[in-house]
Amino acid sequence: MAENMKEPLDVLLKRYWCDQIRDLAKTDSMGGKFDYFGNPNALILKLKVFSNSLGDFVSELKEYHSDAKYFLFKGRRRLEIIKLKLMPKPIRDRSKLELTLSINLMTRKSYVFLYSRIGLPKGKFINITIEDIENLDVEATLDNMRAWAVDYQKHKADAERIAEEKRVEELKQKKLAEMASKSIETIVPQMMAESGYEWDLESEYKSFGFGAVPDRYILCIKTKCHKKIEITLSQKNFAKKIPEILNVVHQIEQLLEQAPFAVNILNYGPGTRWRKGKEYVD
Numbered sequence: 001m002a003e004n005m006k007e008p009l010d011v012l013l014k015r016y017w018c019d020q021i022r023d024l025a026k027t028d029s030m031g032g033k034f035d036y037f038g039n040p041n042a043l044i045l046k047l048k049v050f051s052n053s054l055g056d057f058v059s060e061l062k063e064y065h066s067d068a069k070y071f072l073f074k075g076r077r078r079l080e081i082i083k084l085k086l087m088p089k090p091i092r093d094r095s096k097l098e099l100t101l102s103i104n105l106m107t108r109k110s111y112v113f114l115y116s117r118i119g120l121p122k123g124k125f126i127n128i129t130i131e132d133i134e135n136l137d138v139e140a141t142l143d144n145m146r147a148w149a150v151d152y153q154k155h156k157a158d159a160e161r162i163a164e165e166k167r168v169e170e171l172k173q174k175k176l177a178e179m180a181s182k183s184i185e186t187i188v189p190q191m192m193a194e195s196g197y198e199w200d201l202e203s204e205y206k207s208f209g210f211g212a213v214p215d216r217y218i219l220c221i222k223t224k225c226h227k228k229i230e231i232t233l234s235q236k237n238f239a240k241k242i243p244e245i246l247n248v249v250h251q252i253e254q255l256l257e258q259a260p261f262a263v264n265i266l267n268y269g270p271g272t273r274w275r276k277g278k279e280y281v282d
Contacts, residue, residue, distance in 0.1 A: 018128055109134055197223070
């Protein structure tokens with residue numbers, strides 16, 4: 001299973017679990033099967049029997065009734081939603097994954113929810129919802145859920161493998177970034193020391209901490225007429241930019257000398273408003 005390891009870990013895992021539960025719920029497209037929506041007691045019994053048949057999972061069956069202010073059924077609140085939640089049987093794993101089938105008896109729509117912390121750092125989790133499943137085929141869906149529960153250890157191992165591959169890739173990219181940063185900090189000072197320009201090399205970080213690597217460098221070069229040129233170098237582009245730095249500086253100096261008035265070339269942000277004709281544009 002090839003993964004794009006440039007994406008965040010939670011995105012990779014969410015895509016993986018989506019693939020595993022996308023076709024879990026089945027719709028009764030043939031018609032004529034037993035109408036569990038019209039017989040809540042039969043549905044509850046079916047779900048209880050199913051729950052007792054799972055060897056490696058524990059289950060919770062909850063019933064939710066409609067507000068008596070709006071719905072009355074023979075003097076009692078009407079049963080509206082039934083939820084079946086499955087969790088791995090080992091206590092240490094119960095908080096790591098939950099699979100829930102929710103059946104709305106009034107709208108006749110069902111939902112599948114998955115909550116998972118497998119492979120994610122402490123405090124991180126993903127939620128996935130398959131919504132608006134109409135005319136649920138209860139028996140076929142429960143058969144799929146049983147097969148999914150049987151294969152749970154494989155699903156768990158695959159998710160942990162994705163997390164490990166992402167960890168290895170991040171370590172690899174960090175190592176490459178460290179090597180590139182050392183190259184920038186070595187090559188640029190050597191080149192600028194021989195150029196005759198006054199200069200300064202500044203590092204910028206997005207995150208701090210032990211072992212943090214600069215995300216980019218700003219090379220500031222002092223030129224004639226009290227001008228300063230700033231050139232951005234990152235680990236990805238420094239190899240192509242460094243050989244052209246002095247050539248670009250010379251060209252900018254020539255342009256500034258030819259300009260009949262003072263010129264500043266600056267970066268602008270997304271909040272700048274521009275005027276095109278008589279109208280302002282973003």
